[in-house]
Amino acid sequence: MSERDMRTGSALVVRSMADEAYNTIEVLIIRGEIPQGSMISEVTLSKTLGIGRTPVREALQRLVRERMVTPIPRQGIRVNAVDIDQFLEGLEIRREIERVLFEIISRKACRWQRRLLLRLSERMAQAADTADINLALETDRQFKQIQIEISDNPFLTMAVRPFHAISRRVYFTEARTPVRKLATSISEIMKHCAHGDTDAALSTNDKIINALIRFGIQSRERSAARANNSLSPDPKVNANDVQRLSSIAYNQIEDRIIAGRYRGTEKLSEGRLCEDLGLGRTPVREALQHLAARSLITILPRRGVCVVNFERLDFSGLIEALRPLERMLALLVCRNASPAFRRYLLRTSALLKSPRDICRSDVAILLDRRLEKLLVRVADQMYLQDAIVPLHSLLRGYLNHAQVGISADILIVFSEVLDAVATGKEHEARLKVEQLLSEIVYVVRADVD
Structure with missing residues (x-):
């Protein structure tokens, strides 16, 4: 065996152990064996789980990204309380991402993956019938894993994982037993994906999201009732x-x-x-x-x-992951923008339309990180921010590396997006976002050709 093969094998072992550590810690948090608000440490978890510190560290970093835990300087790592409000806010974004995800799964799954989906469907139905929350939790985790494998799109995975994490946590924390109707719907969507029935899968996914919204509202009411009898809020983490x-x-x-x-x-x-x-x-x-x-x-x-390596970046996959996120960003800014911010967007739009040669300043306006920060701040959805900002960074890097010129058509469509958002025209804004991404794809492919 070559040295390279040995290194690759070692990396796979570490990754497998990191996944094992992540799954174990997540289950302990979800079941309440690691209580909300408690402090944990890398060393303690490593000893408790019998897993080395490196995979435990990787698992904790992933849990931080998914907002299940928060590192506190010089104190340790705090297990965050379940935030049902954030869960509810994130469900519409999850719906949009999963529309793309389930369409891909229904289309791309190979024969053995479809058979596995059918087996998982049977197991989830069994969990619903027997009220076995452990079986439901494990089946749900496997379903999410096979979604990642079939989609084969790391950007889509990166975008959807935090939403899956908070959904699992809220659902399995608040539900003493699997909610039969919800678990049955999840079983059905597995079956539809296995049979390649995209329309049925998307329809069932809408039912699942709606059921989760109802479940979240009920859970919030129960949490409010419990809060009347207890507890002090989580300590704030001050910037240092x-x-x-x-x-x-x-x-x-x-x-x-x-x-x-x-x-x-x-x-x-x-x-x-x-x-x-x-x-x-x-x-x-x-x-x-x-x-x-x-x-x-x-x-x-x-x-x-x-x-x-931007030369090897899957540009099509990146755009595919961006589409649902950009639509939701436009929708939320339409709804949340203040009059002052709407005026700012209109001024920016007018600047883009001004007749002059395409120059570097146009690229800066289109891709400027400051404008991005303003938009996601106005959208006021932290999970959307976590999902979309990394993809924007990759898109900026790809376009700069490929030396793609920003065409007048792109600038015009982008100005139309800003106009629609500034005037609160939600449907038009979503359509213009799709048009903008299509224009970017066209320009990139034209430059490559």
Whole structure:
């Protein structure tokens, strides 16, 4: 066996152990064996689970990304309370993403994957009949895993995972037994996907989301009743110097990756980045973890940091994942924007329409991170922000790397998106978002050809 094969095998073992650690910790949190508000540590979990610290660390990083836990500097890691309001807000976004996901699954699943979906459907039906919450939890986890495998789209996976995580947690925390009607619907959607019936799968998914909304509202009422008898709120995590510096490090490293100063063909080290940025190792290390979570880098244990190779980026998959998220972003901004922000969007739109040669400033307006931050802030949905911001970063990097020129047509359509959002025309905004993404795809393919 070659040294390369040995390294690959070792990486697969670590990944498998990290998945095992993640699944185990998540189940412990969901079942309440690790209570909400409690503090946990990497060392304690490693000893308790009998798993090494590296896979436990990876599992905790994923749980942080999915907002199940929060690291508290110099104290440990706090298990977050279930936020049913955020769960309810995220369901409409999940609905849009899963429309894309289930269409892909119904179309792309191979024969053995369809057989597995049918077996999972039977198991979920059994869990509903027998009120076996452990069986329901494990079956749901396997269903989510096969969705990831069939879609074969890491961007879509990255977008949907936090919504799945909070849904599992709320559902299995609040439901003493599987809700029969909901579990039966999940069983049905597995069956529809297995049979390739996209329309039935999407229709059933709408029923599932609606059932989850009703379930969430009922759970919120129960939580409010319990809160009258207890409890102190979660302690607030104050921003500190390390967090501010890690944010600076993140922005600067991201800018350099997008600008091509750090390329996919080279490996970086913490030491070099500290020297380049003039920052200490702690903020740089935290920034690298965030960049890895957003697929801009890959952290290779004991070998450094590998920057994303934009030449190998699945552009079609990226656009596919962006479509439902961009539609929801436009919809939420339509609903939430203040009069002042609407005026700002109209001014930006007018600037895009002004007759002048296409230049670098147009690209900056279209892809500027500050405008993105304003839009997601107005949308006021943290899970949407978690899903869409990383994909925007990858899109910026891809377009810059490919040296794609921003055409007048793209600028015009983008200005029309802003006009529709500013005037609160929800349907038109969603249509214009689709048109904008289609224009970007057309320009990219034209440049490649």
